[in-house]
Amino acid sequence: MGKMWVIATNTFREALRKKTLYILLVVALVAIGTSRFFSFLAAQDELKMIKDVSFATIEFFGAILAIFTAMGGVSGEIEKKTIYTLLAKPITRKNFIIGKFLGQSMVILLNAILISLFFIGLLISKKAVPDMEIYKSLLLIYIELLMIGAISLAVATFATDAFNIILSFFLFITGNLSVYFKQVIERTENIIFKGLGYMLYNIIPNYENFNIRDQVVVGVNVSWQYVGQTILYGVMYIVIAVLVGIYFFQKREV
Amino acid sequence: MPLLKVTGLSKVFQLGRNKTVTALNNVNFEVEDGEIFGILGPNGSGKTTCLKLLLGILFPTEGSISIMGKNQFDVEAKSRIGFLPENPYYYEYLCGTEVLNFYGRLFGMPKGLIKERTEYLLKLVNLQDAGKLALRHYSKGMLERIGLASSLINDPKILILDEPTTGLDPIGCKETRDLLVRLKEMGKTILLSSHFLSEVERVCSRIAIFHRGNLLTTGSLSSLLNQYGADNLEDLFVKSIEKYDVELESGKPVAATD
Ligand SMILES: Nc1ncnc2c1ncn2[C@@H]1O[C@H](COP(=O)(O)OP(=O)(O)OP(=O)(O)O)[C@@H](O)[C@H]1O
Ligand SMILES: [Mg+2]
Numbered sequence: 001m002g003k004m005w006v007i008a009t010n011t012f013r014e015a016l017r018k019k020t021l022y023i024l025l026v027v028a029l030v031a032i033g034t035s036r037f038f039s040f041l042a043a044q045d046e047l048k049m050i051k052d053v054s055f056a057t058i059e060f061f062g063a064i065l066a067i068f069t070a071m072g073g074v075s076g077e078i079e080k081k082t083i084y085t086l087l088a089k090p091i092t093r094k095n096f097i098i099g100k101f102l103g104q105s106m107v108i109l110l111n112a113i114l115i116s117l118f119f120i121g122l123l124i125s126k127k128a129v130p131d132m133e134i135y136k137s138l139l140l141i142y143i144e145l146l147m148i149g150a151i152s153l154a155v156a157t158f159a160t161d162a163f164n165i166i167l168s169f170f171l172f173i174t175g176n177l178s179v180y181f182k183q184v185i186e187r188t189e190n191i192i193f194k195g196l197g198y199m200l201y202n203i204i205p206n207y208e209n210f211n212i213r214d215q216v217v218v219g220v221n222v223s224w225q226y227v228g229q230t231i232l233y234g235v236m237y238i239v240i241a242v243l244v245g246i247y248f249f250q251k252r253e254v
Numbered sequence: 255m256p257l258l259k260v261t262g263l264s265k266v267f268q269l270g271r272n273k274t275v276t277a278l279n280n281v282n283f284e285v286e287d288g289e290i291f292g293i294l295g296p297n298g299s300g301k302t303t304c305l306k307l308l309l310g311i312l313f314p315t316e317g318s319i320s321i322m323g324k325n326q327f328d329v330e331a332k333s334r335i336g337f338l339p340e341n342p343y344y345y346e347y348l349c350g351t352e353v354l355n356f357y358g359r360l361f362g363m364p365k366g367l368i369k370e371r372t373e374y375l376l377k378l379v380n381l382q383d384a385g386k387l388a389l390r391h392y393s394k395g396m397l398e399r400i401g402l403a404s405s406l407i408n409d410p411k412i413l414i415l416d417e418p419t420t421g422l423d424p425i426g427c428k429e430t431r432d433l434l435v436r437l438k439e440m441g442k443t444i445l446l447s448s449h450f451l452s453e454v455e456r457v458c459s460r461i462a463i464f465h466r467g468n469l470l471t472t473g474s475l476s477s478l479l480n481q482y483g484a485d486n487l488e489d490l491f492v493k494s495i496e497k498y499d500v501e502l503e504s505g506k507p508v509a510a511t512d
Pocket of ligand 1: 267268269275276277295296297298299300301302303304340
């Protein structure tokens with residue numbers, strides 16, 4: 001644990017000293033802060049709008065931060081060649097990747113929790129005390145963000161940044177539309193395309209599972225069982241992604 | 255038993271589908287405990303590749319490496335090695351003290367010891383006033399100095415330095431040279447790659463000359479001067495390389511096998 005933790009805290013410290021985190025934070029807070037203005041335009045219930053915009057903001061800006069932090073964590077070290085000094089130290093490549101994952105996860109969570117606090121503060125200031133459903137939704141978004149980061153980390157161990165960005169955003173979008181994707185597959189007649197479709201459906205991270213905000217916004221309760229199962233799915237996906245990252249990084253020449 | 259032993263080491267880089275570069279070709283050498291081993295060779299001759307292989311940064315295409323009886327990926331062997339890469343690459347958002355602290359922690363050193371070593375090393379490389387300065391504000395020579403300091407944080411048994419004096423001012427070069435001699439007196443073993451022949455001449459007990467990925471020859475300066483009928487190290491350097499190229503053209507190059 002010791003040396004992984006050294007890598008993790010250094011990754012965290014690097015993120016705190018870069019501007020990316022703060023810029024994303026400010027933009028996210030502005031988006032949430034002005035959401036009441038949108039409700040005015042959309043002639044919608046203000047609280048509903050605040051919730052809608054806040055969940056979307058935490059997810060979207062969190063995803064951007066997750067992708068860029070993960071990518072910078074591995075390919076940044078390779079590009080700047082600081083990796084030479086690390087690999088010469090008594091730390092295994094496996095522990096390096098796990099340390100990177102822990103560090104980026106701290107950054108991702110810090111960002112998401114700060115925006116969430118602002119969101120909750122805003123709700124409280126509107127005399128709308130947040131209920132458990134809101135926390136469930138936030139919790140699922142956090143797990144989704146850790147998953148996005150883990151996938152970008154894995155991809156960074158074998159692919160270029162450009163490929164990583166494209167793939168990560170592609171997965172982010174398709175993963176969020178997986179319900180529609182499934183419908184398309186179900187309607188497909190061709191058995192081969194259907195099979196391939198199902199395979200793809202199962203491989204692509206199902207981010208849509210983590211989205212319970214439609215229910216939250218209209219006040220439908222989501223069971224803890226569903227929350228637990230979804231978290232389990234996310235954790236499994238994260239473990240596999242980190243293992244893939246370790247596998248490729250162990251073979252990687254820098 | 256030699257402290258470090260390289261056997262049949264080759265490294266072939268795959269550049270494209272059918273394009274390869276042989277950066278290192280069947281290299282054999284040994285480094286004994288307590289010596290300063292100089293690695294010479296023209297640009298692109300394979301010096302850096304060889305050092306990266308020793309540190310497990312690159313993987314050999316063929317051959318093996320033994321460091322204190324362990325292989326190059328062994329965590330225990332690595333904890334006794336200090337490394338200064340070719341160009342000092344450091345975390346620019348960290349300050350000098352933080353870099354040393356970070357590396358010290360990667361070696362699993364206790365806090366108090368890291369603090370003590372940090373103060374000592376910053377003074378040793380003349381950066382005691384720049385300890386709190388972020389590395390992105392360091393000059394080229396200052397980066398080289400902090401690199402040297404961080405390669406010493408763990409008080410290593412083996413020190414691997416890839417061109418440690420490139421970018422240093424004349425005083426810095428002399429100080430580094432004196433430091434190497436002092437480290438040797440303290441019982442350290444040093445592998446030093448360098449283009450500064452006078453530096454190598456003054457500090458190294460044995461020399462290896464690389465050319466086109468081949469290890470042309472190894473030995474003490476005097477024995478090599480004898481072998482090639484050379485007057486000084488520069489003459490030796492040129493002669494050994496010319497000899498190899500002539501033999502290569504006539505189709506029978508013979509590289510040393512130590
Ligand atoms: N990652 C790599 N991919 C492809 N070729 C490489 C790679 N690294 C080194 N080479 C090639 O291997 C050869 C040896 O390079 P190396 O860096 O070891 O030389 P060097 O002796 O350290 O040179 P210098 O004195 O300029 O530092 C060169 O032809 C170089 O182009
Ligand atoms: Mg070199």
